[in-house]
Structures are given as C-alpha cells and as structure tokens.
Amino acid sequence: MSLKIEHLVGGYGQVPVLKDVTFDVEPGELVGLIGLNGAGKSTTINHVIGLLRPFSGSISLDGMTIKNNEEQYKQSIAYVPETPILYDELTLREHLELTMTAYGLDKKKAWERGKELLKTFRLDNKLDWFPAKFSKGMKQKVMICCAFLTDPKLLIVDEPFYGLDPLAVHELIRLINRAKRHKTAVLMSTHVLDTAERYCDRFVLLTNGRVKASGTLKDLRKQASDANASLDDIYLKMARDGADD
CATH class of the missing domain: 3.40.50.300 (P-loop containing nucleotide triphosphate hydrolases)
Known part of the structure; x- marks a missing residue:
C-alpha cells in the first residue's frame, strides 16, 4: 500500500x-x-x-x-511515537490485548506474533508488569511490539x-526489513x-x-x-x- x-x-x-x-x-x-x-x-x-x-x-x-x-x-497504519504512550493501569499483556481489539485481530494468530515479538525484545517474562516498572527503553519496546503486532x-x-540498546536497534531494523519484504x-x-x-x-x-x-x-x-x-x-x-x- x-x-x-x-x-x-x-x-x-x-x-x-x-x-x-x-x-x-x-x-x-x-x-x-x-x-x-x-x-x-x-x-x-x-x-x-x-x-x-x-x-x-x-x-x-x-x-x-x-x-x-x-x-x-x-x-x-501502525505508529511508533517518539515518546512512548502507555496506560498506567494496564499490564503489558493488557496493552497487547487492547491493540488486538482495536485492530480487530484474530487473537490466536496475534498472540503467536506477540510471543515472538516479546521474546525478541526480552519482554516475554514481563507480561504482568505495569508501565511503572519499565525503563524508557522497555516502554519503547512495548510500543514497537504493539505496532508490529498489527501487520500494518x-x-x-x-x-x-532513542532509548534503545544496540541489540534492540538491531532487532528493530530486522523487523523493518522483514516488513518491507512483505510490501x-x-x-x-x-x-x-x-x-x-x-x-x-x-x-x-x-x-x-x-x-x-x-x-x-x-x-x-x-x-x-x-x-x-x-x-x-x-x-x-x-x-x-x-x-x-
């Protein structure tokens, strides 16, 4: 598109x-x-x-x-803003579920993608964490996971x-390149x-x-x-x- x-x-x-x-x-x-x-x-x-x-x-x-x-x-459209925007009262799991609902995604397939993204950014053991526990870089990774979850x-x-460690930058670029291959x-x-x-x-x-x-x-x-x-x-x-x- x-x-x-x-x-x-x-x-x-x-x-x-x-x-x-x-x-x-x-x-x-x-x-x-x-x-x-x-x-x-x-x-x-x-x-x-x-x-x-x-x-x-x-x-x-x-x-x-x-x-x-x-x-x-x-x-x-999926959007990753410069400043992460998260809801203080929602866990990481609930942020992903909110994204799935907002975009009308098939939850089984979306969770398959979500688990892969969470593992990529080392967030797979933090599903029940609230944003107050996250660093700026971790919040940015949550936004990235939510964006790529939608297959935009x-x-x-x-x-x-900004705020991402070198490994996370590498993984983000890899995801962008994969998205480009999918047009x-x-x-x-x-x-x-x-x-x-x-x-x-x-x-x-x-x-x-x-x-x-x-x-x-x-x-x-x-x-x-x-x-x-x-x-x-x-x-x-x-x-x-x-x-x-």
Missing part, C-alpha cells in the same frame, strides 16, 4: 506549518524523513495518522483518504532509536543519520515546512554537488541553506 502526500498545507489553528509538501512512500520501501527541530516532521506525521486535518492538499493510501474512509484508513500496510516510526511502506523520522543512510531507500529533507530535497542518497549528492558526501554532510548543508530561506 503506497502513501501519497500531495501539496499538503497544514498545521495548528490557523497557522500553516507545512507549505505545499509533496512526497510518497511505495510498498516495500523505507523513506527517511529528516530535518531540524521545527522543520515540520512531527506535523507531517500528525497529519498522516489523522491527528490533524489538512488546510489543503491530500493524503491517501492507495487512493483511500482519511476523510472518506476513516476507520479503514487508520486500521491500515503503512508503518510510521518517529525517532525510534509494507515505512516512513521513519530520525536524527540518527548514519543509521538512516545505511537502511533508508530514499530521503525527504524538510526545512521550514517545505521539501528542500528528496530522493536516493545518489540523488541528494547530485543536488548537493558532492558525489562523496555523507547524508550527514548533505543534511547540514541543506539545513543551513534552508535556515537562510
């Missing part, structure tokens, strides 16, 4: 943060959304997941818009590496550019609510007129240029 964002203008209240943003994410592709703080990454994500409505422009999954197909649209058509991950479209916002450079298929660089550049690393190097530049080099140059716009 492909994500298409076309001429998106949006933001909070009456103030546009995004100004004519256009890009897409194809099935089986990992696209890195990068930019300085305040560039519009989180605002873009909030529009895609339906927390904000566009002032103008459109967002669609294979032609399905949130406006006309809200329930089906949202159930096609579009996966959105926002700064997923899941993946949009990832991150400041960890060396990891993004290794694993993303394409990049979208936002500055001041606009798409400053997009494409493969080769495309970005061409736009930056530097055939050997790293993603970090390109990011810093274009971000600085964007600050002067």
Whole structure:
C-alpha cells in the first residue's frame, strides 16, 4: 500500500506549518524523513495518522483518504511515537490485548506474533508488569511490539532509536526489513543519520515546512554537488541553506 502526500498545507489553528509538501512512500520501501527541530516532521506525521486535518492538499493510501474512509484508513497504519504512550493501569499483556481489539485481530494468530515479538525484545517474562516498572527503553519496546503486532500496510516510526540498546536497534531494523519484504511502506523520522543512510531507500529533507530535497542518497549528492558526501554532510548543508530561506 503506497502513501501519497500531495501539496499538503497544514498545521495548528490557523497557522500553516507545512507549505505545499509533496512526497510518497511505495510498498516495500523505507523513506527517511529528516530535518531540524521545527522543520515540520512531527506535523507531517500528525497529519498522516489523522491527528490533524489538512488546510489543503491530500493524503491517501492507495487512493483511500482519511476523510472518506476513516476507520479503514487508520486500521491500515501502525505508529511508533517518539515518546512512548502507555496506560498506567494496564499490564503489558493488557496493552497487547487492547491493540488486538482495536485492530480487530484474530487473537490466536496475534498472540503467536506477540510471543515472538516479546521474546525478541526480552519482554516475554514481563507480561504482568505495569508501565511503572519499565525503563524508557522497555516502554519503547512495548510500543514497537504493539505496532508490529498489527501487520500494518503503512508503518510510521518517529525517532525510534532513542532509548534503545544496540541489540534492540538491531532487532528493530530486522523487523523493518522483514516488513518491507512483505510490501509494507515505512516512513521513519530520525536524527540518527548514519543509521538512516545505511537502511533508508530514499530521503525527504524538510526545512521550514517545505521539501528542500528528496530522493536516493545518489540523488541528494547530485543536488548537493558532492558525489562523496555523507547524508550527514548533505543534511547540514541543506539545513543551513534552508535556515537562510
């Protein structure tokens, strides 16, 4: 399922943060959304997941818009937020069961996937724990388990590496790659550019609510007129240029 964002203008209240943003994410592709703080990454994500409505422009999954197909649209998406959001009164087991219910999953099959995910992130012996006992990294792992439990058509991950230990980062990347093989479209916002450079298929660089550049690393190097530049080099140059716009 492909994500298409076309001429998106949006933001909070009456103030546009995004100004004519256009890009897409194809099935089986990992696209890195990068930019300085305040560039519009989180605002873009909030529009895609339906927390904000566009002032103008459109967002669609294979032609399905949130406006006309809200329930089906949202159930096609899984989201891992930058800051874990858990319910203090629910155990880990109950968080997984809540996810299964919200997405209408077959519980037997979902628990098979859930047990595999819990074992991967070393949470399989913590099913009856409450969030108060979890570290930030453990809370992030719970969010990851809930997201991958749904077998989404579009996966959105926002700064997923903060708080994760190196083994968990490796496992998350492995899961993302497996999702790509199953034709899941993946949009990832991150400041960890060396990891993004290794694993993303394409990049979208936002500055001041606009798409400053997009494409493969080769495309970005061409736009930056530097055939050997790293993603970090390109990011810093274009971000600085964007600050002067």
